[in-house]
Amino acid sequence: MELSVVDLAPYLAIRDQGGCRREEEEEQMVALCAAVSRSLRETGALLVKDPRCSAEDNDRFIDMMERYFECSDSFKRLQERPHLHYQVGVTPEGVEVPRSLVDEDMKEKLSKMPKVFQPSTPEGPDPKWRYMWRVGPRPSNTRFQELNSEPVIPEGFPDWQETMDLWGHKMISAIEVVAEMAATGFGLPKDAFTSLMKQGPHLLAPTGSDLKRHGIEGKVFAGYHYDLNFLTIHGRSRFPGLNIWLRNGQKVPVKVPVGCLLIQTGKQIEWLTGGECLAGMHEVVVNNRTLDAVEQARQQNRSLWRVSSTLFAHIASDATLKPLGHFAESPLAVNYPTMLAGEFVEQELSVINLKGKTSSS
Ligand SMILES: [Fe+2]
Numbered sequence: 476m477e478l479s480v481v482d483l484a485p486y487l488a489i490r491d492q493g494g495c496r497r498e499e500e501e502e503q504m505v506a507l508c509a510a511v512s513r514s515l516r517e518t519g520a521l522l523v524k525d526p527r528c529s530a531e532d533n534d535r536f537i538d539m540m541e542r543y544f545e546c547s548d549s550f551k552r553l554q555e556r557p558h559l560h561y562q563v564g565v566t567p568e569g570v571e572v573p574r575s576l577v578d579e580d581m582k583e584k585l586s587k588m589p590k591v592f593q594p595s596t597p598e599g600p601d602p603k604w605r606y607m608w609r610v611g612p613r614p615s616n617t618r619f620q621e622l623n624s625e626p627v628i629p630e631g632f633p634d635w636q637e638t639m640d641l642w643g644h645k646m647i648s649a650i651e652v653v654a655e656m657a658a659t660g661f662g663l664p665k666d667a668f669t670s671l672m673k674q675g676p677h678l679l680a681p682t683g684s685d686l687k688r689h690g691i692e693g694k695v696f697a698g699y700h701y702d703l704n705f706l707t708i709h710g711r712s713r714f715p716g717l718n719i720w721l722r723n724g725q726k727v728p729v730k731v732p733v734g735c736l737l738i739q740t741g742k743q744i745e746w747l748t749g750g751e752c753l754a755g756m757h758e759v760v761v762n763n764r765t766l767d768a769v770e771q772a773r774q775q776n777r778s779l780w781r782v783s784s785t786l787f788a789h790i791a792s793d794a795t796l797k798p799l800g801h802f803a804e805s806p807l808a809v810n811y812p813t814m815l816a817g818e819f820v821e822q823e824l825s826v827i828n829l830k831g832k833t834s835s836s
Pocket of ligand 1: 757
């Protein structure tokens with residue numbers, strides 16, 4: 476199954492001219508928004524093309540992150556901030572623990588899945604590094620200070636801040652448009668989601684996985700899990716390996732075309748839609764296509780670090796999570812009690828007894 480690719484250009488053009496001027500534009504907007512909400516509901520994912528985010532922007536970001544991850548472990552550990560729950564700076568490999576390893580309910584559900592759709596079983600914590608960089612303004616007054624900490628800049632990377640901020644802001648701009656379109660497609664006011672995202676603890680969180688050491692078929696870089704944030708967005712990775720699970724339980728390898736961005740649903744959009752849109756389950760595992768890409772990179776003398784250019788878009792920590800609009804009337808709404816987004820994040824981390832050890836996303 477191929478994921479739909481939605482080109483954001485027509486939506487942006489109509490928005491920039493101040494709204495629809497002709498009936499055909501109206502129809503086009505309705506169809507585009509419906510395609511966005513349908514893909515998020517049925518697959519937990521969506522591919523978009525955003526004319527503001529080029530393949531060159533993605534390359535510039537990945538080039539810098541490859542250079543960073545190639546540095547020695549002792550250098551990278553200077554950017555480690557365990558006392559801040561790793562919410563800024565680097566998270567070394569072997570720290571993030573996949574939920575499927577510790578969550579008993581999830582383990583039971585997995586054992587009931589048809590064998591062919593079961594996720595790979597990780598041997599332990601994820602063997603991937605991650606860098607957390609907060610993007611966008613922070614609230615001056617918040618009850619959740621540790622989720623909004625100051626960023627960390629490694630020495631010897633003069634373009635770090637500019638490169639991270641440029642990519643981060645582009646990713647947030649793309650997410651905001653998708654969030655507007657999704658809200659419209661779900662029958663909510665256009666700003667139903669974006670108004671809650673303002674000053675959210677958005678994190679640019681690229682991962683680095685060393686394929687020189689771990690390039691073995693079946694190696695699990697990120698065990699089966701969902702993201703606890705609102706929506707996650709990635710540029711195209713130079714090495715494939717991401718599998719997602721559709722709403723119908725089917726496991727699908729994701730192919731991101733050049734110049735496209737991949738969006739995945741997190742737990743917060745599930746909350747806001749009362750379960751209409753479920754958090755997308757996913758894993759990253761070395762497969763034969765990954766190994767083909769490794770071989771090609773070796774021949775071209777390119778880096779063998781698999782970088783994901785991921786941004787986690789969050790609902791603001793002090794905003795309220797609850798099923799919005801007509802979703803409050805759904806019989807499933809009782810499963811999504813009202814709480815502050817910051818409390819929700821803390822609860823998610825403590826349920827799996829990992830607060831201070833993982834972002835779980
Ligand atoms: Fe994830």
